[in-house]
Amino acid sequence: MMETTVRSMTEALSHAAAEMQSAGDSLHAKQVLELNSKLAEGRLTVAFCGHFSAGKSTLVNRLCGAQLLPSSPIPTSANVVAIRGGETAKASVVSLKNGERVSVDIPLEELDAYCKDGENIESVSIYYPTDRLGDHTVLLDTPGIDSTDDAHRMSTESALHLADVVFYVMDYNHVQSEINFAFAKQLKDWGKPLYFIVNQIDKHRDRELSFEQYRKSVEEAFQAWHLEPAGIVYLSLRQPDHPHQEWEQLELLLSQLAEERVPLAAYSVDASLHHLVAEHKKWWDLRDEPERERLIAEAGGEEAAAKVRAEMAQLEAEKNRLAEEPEHLRVELRRSVQSLLDNAIITPAPLRDKAHVFLESRKPGFKTGLLFAGAKTAAEQERRLETFRTEFASQVNAAIDWHVKDLLRRAAEKAGYPADRMEQELISGLSWQPEPNWLIEKVNTGATFGNEYTMVYSRELAAEVKLIYRKHAFDIIDVLAQHVAAASTAAADEVAAQLAALGEQAGALAQLAALTQRAAAH
Template identity: 35%
Template structure:
């Protein structure tokens, strides 16, 4: 191993032990697969796609060796790995240990193993003439669009090993939504892939030119955002076809063998990240049921709250309510008080005169000086106090009053006595404190006046803080009483509100746990393995190798189970040979006479009458059902002996087509088209309109609104909705005049 490979493997080992301890074994096994592949420096090329698209035949042709049985019916129900080496087959059972069978196995027996998807999950075939280098493994997978969901899951279980994938499609099923969805997923997870459109010999240039056919495929892939490395058109029947690019495919396939291992290491990291996403998805699914129950319960609680005066936004406790009040008081009241300006220069002059009057040697006049001195001292005292009170009222009391009233309104306080107290704001600064703050023996200097006025200002603010503390306590008590009274009156609503809060916390905890799990997984992918991690991986890889048993006898071949009750019984048929059409018509008439007047059976009676007329006129219906592009239109044309319906490898039929024999009213080649009604079209578009947030009731308005919609807004739609939307926009002008008509 190179240093780069060794580092990548070390990080994988750290991730493996973590997932193995905390997640499902399925995901940890995938990481172990990647480690094993990197340590053995293997490259894996996968083949997936439409069932019976010819994957096995294509692989055999590419390898120039018939390694896999092929058949027009599906031959693979499990993963098949092909590699170079001594002839042997290793069968991995679902419930039993894997078994190695040495030597070659007959094709018929191999085919039975490949088809046994119930008991066998993987078959590894090694052959010295496989046409593969020793470091390359080819994987063949079941059809992703099989009717058996297990086949698709088996294919998806091998994607983490594929360094490159060839997605094989039948010529007639290229634009299957299953194919497009699968390829889009490959694009999302970063798996390099090419597309092989096989059985191109089915192409008929008279139906559609090859250029148009290939362009329609490019357009479809572009619409889905699918960008394969290359698209090949192949046929294993006619290699001389000019449009057969099998030789290019063969060259590119073999060029993969020489791909730099650094590319494979980088792909392994992407695959490990995909496994991490699977772990996260699995974790979310573990919470899904509980989460849905919580969401349903929350919905019921919100319905209950809708009928009360409370809402989810009101889910606060008394403690939280008081804390909000405290925070508001801190910002609006307490931060305001220290910044209040209480000592303008004029007031400082009054303070100076007041201080001078307090000096022991202060004296006014010569005659009757004591009386005059006392009067002057009192006048200066009153002047300073009154001026100070005016400043307090203007710069402190009224601003605080307004702020308290705002807080009372914000917190929905309606107590009249408390509101009156705030409105009056009866704060009075004690006049005596002006004397108490005067320092004995201090001379009246400019510095002392400044110091004294600052002391007065700070003292006023201290006193007003005490006063506001009392208002805050009264507000808190009022809020407590409100909360308790309202709770007693609406206990059920408050209990519902509290439960909603608990549900929100639980859902938030889910999200936190998933996020934490995600961070741990990615951290492990970046962290070198410890000695313990290395030893755990070494032991587990050894267990894998040691558990493979060796046997010379193949497992018994499964036999088709025949129901003993079938075949021995005669086919049951309620009709007897002597039941003529006339007798059936008589019974229909009898039934109609009995139920003809019964209320609520109008629709059933109309159907019965219609069937009676068809039977009377010897008219019956043959219906063709099947997968899109399976050739239903071509088959109908073959039955009729002429080309009546259009045919194409692309889907051509989106409506019910009914072909009837000509009549006098409807001569040969007459076409009647029943156009949908406006209400039917609005119903068909309802899902699209809802997702786009469009609320209009007339089809014309819908068309104009959607036509003017910015391209970016359409990203909310999935690919199927986008296709339908475009078809509506393209065809509306031509067809809207014929709505609800037969033309």
């Protein structure tokens, strides 16, 4: 199903780019083609945004395990640096010389000096051999959003169409600044996974406020702005051993996202395409505004054209609603499923206790009884495994399975999808139960068994189960969206017929209607 989705999306991107280019909108056509290239590359693209002083570049350097980014901002027209895995360390710089684009590969250590002397640099890509990136992840380092240079802010915003996931980096002391909330809200409107990174937590002073109180104040501040990030990570790059450091959680998160790069990229590109199409329509409307004003004047003024325009606007709105309904359903259901999974607690303390007992039985050298020790040990291991498996399955069913199915059943009913087909063809494939061997395979036999590893094991199980349910649920949502799209097409045809009837009116009003319809088509 995913291969079909990607192939269909590639065709949609090529068609949209061609339409935009033929209309003269080369900027948005170029961005749509970049989406096609990104989809073909098959890598997870992670963008880091935030203030200049928040430590984005330092964070990216540490993730890559090397000082890759220059000490000062690169003066490119894009001001976004892409970092990929590669066999050798190098930088690829694209410059505009004598009206032609020239690509030059240079040693990484010469990048800083090259960019200072370079003119008309359009883009910079860095390649570095690191397992963190491999052939699966691209990191984007963007300019600070608090820059006084409008081009910097615009380049940061323009980079978002390529990002599958956005990490918004904030300074500990400036988390609750208005510019953070405003930009984060803009990111949320894209519908892409958004994570907050609160950096420089070494500035925290417990005598003024406990760290838990600070953490709570941060969460409440974002809730007040109706922002629900996919997660918040607290870091101190200056003090790696800081007690509230969450570096390992960040590394684990990036690994999990990389594993889900294919569906994440498909979802991201889909969201970006709809955003760019909307931006193209705004461009089209602005281009046609002078002609629209001339036609209104020829029609006898605003009042004479207002009635027809109002009717057409109402029909256009209905047509757009019908066209957007499938994607709106897809986006909202995915958000609801993601929110449900993010909030689901499937490894509470009582279950972790059973996990601890189970893990204890998997330790090398575990033995029970004196006589017939081998048989008794095997029986005890089996008993502990089944006890943990049963309780874990029950917790997954109560915290995730029932809720996800209920959400999808209600969505299917609202969309008019036949209930019997929903159960037989879709819901039946969603059910999941932890197999004994699956639980055993997840055990790291080389770990030091104890309370700390029990926590790690429980977190890994929870993350894996959520990924499984998200994939199955997203597949079902795609089917529901296709069903809604088929129903919307018939209704949209009827609306189009009414629009055509209005467009047949003579003179300037007919031309105005045609102009409005042409704008809607783009």
